[in-house]
Every structure is written in C-alpha cells, then in structure tokens.
Amino acid sequence: MNINNQKKENEIILAVETSCDETAAAIVQGGEHILSNVVASQIESHKRFGGVVPELASRHHTENITWILEEAMKKAEVTFDDLDAVAVTEGPGLVGALLVGVNAAKAVAYARRLPLLPVHHISGHIQAARLERPWRYPALALVVSGGHTELVLLREEGEYEVIGQTRDDAAGEAYDKVARTLELPYPGGPYIDKLAAEGTPNIELPIAWLEPDSYDFSFSGLKSAVINTLHNAKQRGETIRSEDLAASFQQSVITVLTEKTKRAADHYQVEQIVLAGGVAANKGLRTAMSNTFASSSVELTIPPFSLCTDNAAMIGAAAHVQWKKNKTAGWDLNGVPGLALT
Ligand code: KG4
Ligand code: ZN
Secondary structure (H helix, E strand, O other), X not given: OOOOHHHHHHOEEEEEEOOOOEEEEEEEEOOOEEEEEEEEEOHHHHHOOOOOOHHHHHHHHHHHHHHHHHHHHHHHOOOHHHOOEEEEEEEOXXXXXXXXXXXXXXXXXXXXXXXXXXXXXXXXXXXXXXXXXXXXXXEEEEEEOOOOEEEEEEOOOOOEEEEEEEOOOOHHHXXXXXXXXXXXXXXXXXXXXXXXXXXXXXXXXXXXXXXXXXXXXXXXXXXXXXXXXXXXXXXXXXXXXXXXXXXXXXXXXXXXXXXXXXXHHHHOOOOEEEEEOHHHHOHHHHHHHHHHHOOOOOEEEOOOHHHHOOOOHHHHHHHHHHHHOOOOEOOOOXXXXXXXXX
C-alpha cells in the first residue's frame, strides 16, 4: 500500500495490546493524539493465585477482545472506514495472550484491507512519551516493568539500543515478590509504594552496583535480603515495621535506577530522558528522577500513570513510527514471546 505524505503524519491507527493481563484497545491519531484508550484489567482474577496465570489470561482476552475493540471505536467516534492501519503487540509476552490480540488485529486488517503494524511491547512503553511531548535525540529511556528493567538509548527515531538490563529479576518482579513476602496483594508494586511513603528507610539493605562501568541491574540479592531480614527478625521474636522495610527496599531500588540513569545520560550526552513501564507509576521513583534531573538541561518525560502501566495507546504511539517507516507485517504474523527489542 502506498501512503501519501499527509496521511503519513496524521494517520488513524487502531491499536491492540494483549501481551499479559490487560486486554486493551486504543485509537491514536498521528502517534500523539489519543482518541480513545480502553483497558480491561484482569488483576482481580489473577489476584487469588498471587500472579498471572497464563491460561486464565488467554481465556479472559478471548472473552474481552471483541467488546474492547468496539468500545475503543465507539469512544473515539470513528468507523472502520476512518482507520488507516491496525497495530498490535507482537511480543514479548505470554504466547497464548499475544495470539488473541494478533488474531483480532489480523481479522480487522484483513477484512478492511488495512496495513498491519507489528509493535514491540517495550517500544510501546518507551513511545508512550510521544503522547506527552515530541522526542529530542539522543534520548535515554529507563524501562521498568514487571518483566523488564532496561536502559535504552535512542540515537534517532525508533532506533533502540539496549545499553543495560537486569541480570536476574525485573524491578517490578522484585516489588511483587517482596510484596508477597509482606503478605500484600498482587501486583504488589503499588502497595509497597504506599507503605514506603509511610516508613523510614532505616534498615540496611544491599545495592547491587555491579562493575563500575556497567549499566546492568540486579535485584535478586536485594529481594533475598528483604526475605532474610524478615525471617531473622521472626526467629528472634522481633517485629519489623513493614513500612520501614518497604521504604528501605524502595530506596535501594530507586538509588540504583536513578544513579545509573544519570551516569548513562551524562556519558551519552542525551537531550531527553523517558521513564517508562509499570514501575514508572512509582511515586518514589518519579520524585527521585525529577529531583535528580531538576537542575540539568536534560528534559525528563514521565507519562501519566495510565500510560505507564500496560495500555494500547502506547502501542498506537509506537505504531506511528512503524507506519512512517513502512514496517508492516504479513498475514503470517505470529505472537513472539521472547521478541528482542533491537
Ligand atoms: O508495564 P506493566 O504494567 O506490565 C508489564 O509489562 O510487566 O508493569 C507491571 C509492574 C508490576 O510488577 C507492578 O507491581 C509494577 O509494575 N507497578 C509498580 C507500581 N505500579 C505498578 N511498582 C512499583 N510502584 C508502583 N506504584
Ligand atoms: Zn508492560
């Protein structure tokens, strides 16, 4: 399909996201205007199991996908005739969950003879920033979610270079595991965040700096230290204020995330920094990042909460870049659980 230049900048995309436990659809125009953004969260269903159950996630996506698509179209007040393309998360994620979105997107695109745009889930989290303000390059994104912790360098539009990543647990995963130890509900990140705000970081916990020049992260040692601290206190018959433990854990996570982001920002002389992913909803992290870059000339972009956790508007924003580069998929598009960003 040939894309004329006017359309190229102001296209209307139907975006679909089903990589984990949110069934989401959105209509995004020109990669920056959200016409609708509908999310059906499955958290209540998975809560009782303490984490996402893949088979259950797929079933819920199958039940929800049709009405979510209809709702997104209705809220945006668009018809299928208004659409220029259909975008969908190709990966990474749970394969059975991804397949529901991929097949729904394919069905609409095939029926309406529209281009199908494949989107990497993490590029979606990163491109949520363009819904806030235009990019300035080079840019650096700190992606912190339930499955990922990465520092990604963008030298130009849509070109992603992973310069650091977690060697074990993702930041969100560490939050969720620590929360479970404190007997908090799933997903635990927001609960720890709230507790931390009420506590004092007075418990000594490790910070994994790794090699001096490394931008990688590691959170499993910290997670184990929290579990051991609780265990030892229990054995000694002592009580530990969970607010203080949450505050100490959160401080350890935030310190390493902000310090490494700052070091990478200086080294690569970036113009813009983007905080992305579910953990970017963390109030402590948002404040620490704002303070760290307050006196620098680097522009810090932190999307609103609703665009940090999984949603389809971010997929529509990332799809805009694919659209401009004519990166379309064939009808054989598949869900790819381990899809690489670069
Ligand atoms: O990006 P996301 O919605 O899904 C994935 O792609 O993983 O991220 C979900 C993760 C969960 O681990 C959740 O506990 C964490 O984001 N999270 C938070 C907060 N809100 C969500 N972690 C810390 N503080 C928060 N306020
Ligand atoms: Zn995500």
